[in-house]
Amino acid sequence: ETAQVTASPEQNDSEYLSPVTIGGQALTLDFDTGSADLWVFSNSLPSSDSAGHVTFDPSKSPTFTPYSGATWQIAYGDGSSATGSVGFDSVTIGGVTVAHQAVELADNLSGAFVQDTQNDGLLGLGFSTINTIQPQRQKTFFENIMPSLALPVFTANLQADASGTYTFGAIDTAQYSGPIHYTPIDSSAGFWQFTSPSYTIGSNGASVPCTTCSPAIADTGTSLVLLDDDVVSAYYAQVNGASQDQSQGGWVFPCSASLPGFGVAIGSGYTAMLTGQDVMYESLGGGVCYGGLQSNAGQGVQIFGDVLLRHYFAVFDGGAKRFGLAKKA
Numbered sequence: 337e338t339a340q341v342t343a344s345p346e347q348n349d350s351e352y353l354s355p356v357t358i359g360g361q362a363l364t365l366d367f368d369t370g371s372a373d374l375w376v377f378s379n380s381l382p383s384s385d386s387a388g389h390v391t392f393d394p395s396k397s398p399t400f401t402p403y404s405g406a407t408w409q410i411a412y413g414d415g416s417s418a419t420g421s422v423g424f425d426s427v428t429i430g431g432v433t434v435a436h437q438a439v440e441l442a443d444n445l446s447g448a449f450v451q452d453t454q455n456d457g458l459l460g461l462g463f464s465t466i467n468t469i470q471p472q473r474q475k476t477f478f479e480n481i482m483p484s485l486a487l488p489v490f491t492a493n494l495q496a497d498a499s500g501t502y503t504f505g506a507i508d509t510a511q512y513s514g515p516i517h518y519t520p521i522d523s524s525a526g527f528w529q530f531t532s533p534s535y536t537i538g539s540n541g542a543s544v545p546c547t548t549c550s551p552a553i554a555d556t557g558t559s560l561v562l563l564d565d566d567v568v569s570a571y572y573a574q575v576n577g578a579s580q581d582q583s584q585g586g587w588v589f590p591c592s593a594s595l596p597g598f599g600v601a602i603g604s605g606y607t608a609m610l611t612g613q614d615v616m617y618e619s620l621g622g623g624v625c626y627g628g629l630q631s632n633a634g635q636g637v638q639i640f641g642d643v644l645l646r647h648y649f650a651v652f653d654g655g656a657k658r659f660g661l662a663k664k665a
């Protein structure tokens with residue numbers, strides 16, 4: 337079987353939301369290849385936290401069964417967090433159903449999630465070695481459907497300021513052109529992780545070897561591209577008037593500045609390029625702009641988020657444990 341579902345952008349393409357049905361209830365979730373928990377806003381949240389969100393109510397689902405005593409608690413790399421209880425229910429995405437999917441009900445959330453009222457929760461598409469359910473971690477939606485898919489893959493075709501597509505079980509040749517450039521992934525940390533041994537500054541720049549660069553992860557649930565400090569500093573050194581502004585939380589520059597292109601190696605065989613315009617992320621007002629390339633704060637992993645992924649067709653191959661990028665159709 338195969339499934340296809342839309343991915344609708346929030347403002348600034350900060351995240352992409354997709355329709356999911358859980359126990360007959362329709363929610364919009366952020367598909368996140370950088371984590372492995374499926375959690376939803378639930379009616380056990382204080383109403384001050386759930387105001388504006390669709391909440392899942394297990395008592396209204398005919399197929400919900402509690403996983404009694406089980407709990408979950410997740411802390412994301414950006415400092416946001418969530419905790420709650422667990423059950424199993426029927427989860428359907430694009431017509432494909434997992435009858436007993438672990439569904440994590442949030443009863444406590446950090447502010448960033450509460451404020452984002454278009455988002456009713458996250459659906460992890462990482463590896464379940466980092467699922468946070470205790471006493472026994474549970475599989476992701478993708479891991480559960482993989483055996484029944486025509487191909488053990490899913491693809492992300494996110495768009496800049498437009499609705500895109502997640503596809504499960506097929507690599508739709510109508511969505512990309514030219515070759516798919518694959519690199520093997522190391523899933524031992526739970527991420528779609530690969531090496532990124534060089535980078536390129538300027539659309540015609542030479543690629544700079546970076547033997548000390550941290551490995552990278554493909555992360556649909558992160559807005560920006562978060563890079564090692566020496567890489568991101570080398571980039572903004574080429575932008576007139578750029579500076580790191582702690583109050584704004586990163587690298588800013590005059591909106592009038594011309595931004596060079598930027599490319600990152602996807603494994604050792606391919607460099608994914610962005611134009612200067614692709615790197616521009618947000619105007620903060622007063623002629624100050626915020627870049628889509630920011631520091632990973634020395635976390636030892638580079639996060640290739642939506643600022644990069646929305647310019648490519650991305651293949652997550654769970655069978656061959658590889659990640660690939662192609663030019664969009």
Ligand SMILES: Cc1nn(C)c(C)c1CC(=O)Nc1ccccn1
Nearest residue numbers: 368370412413414416557558635639
């Ligand atoms: C900043 C960062 N460090 N590390 C290791 C990762 C994976 C990130 C990105 C991150 O936290 N993304 C995120 C945040 C909230 C919800 C979903 N995804």
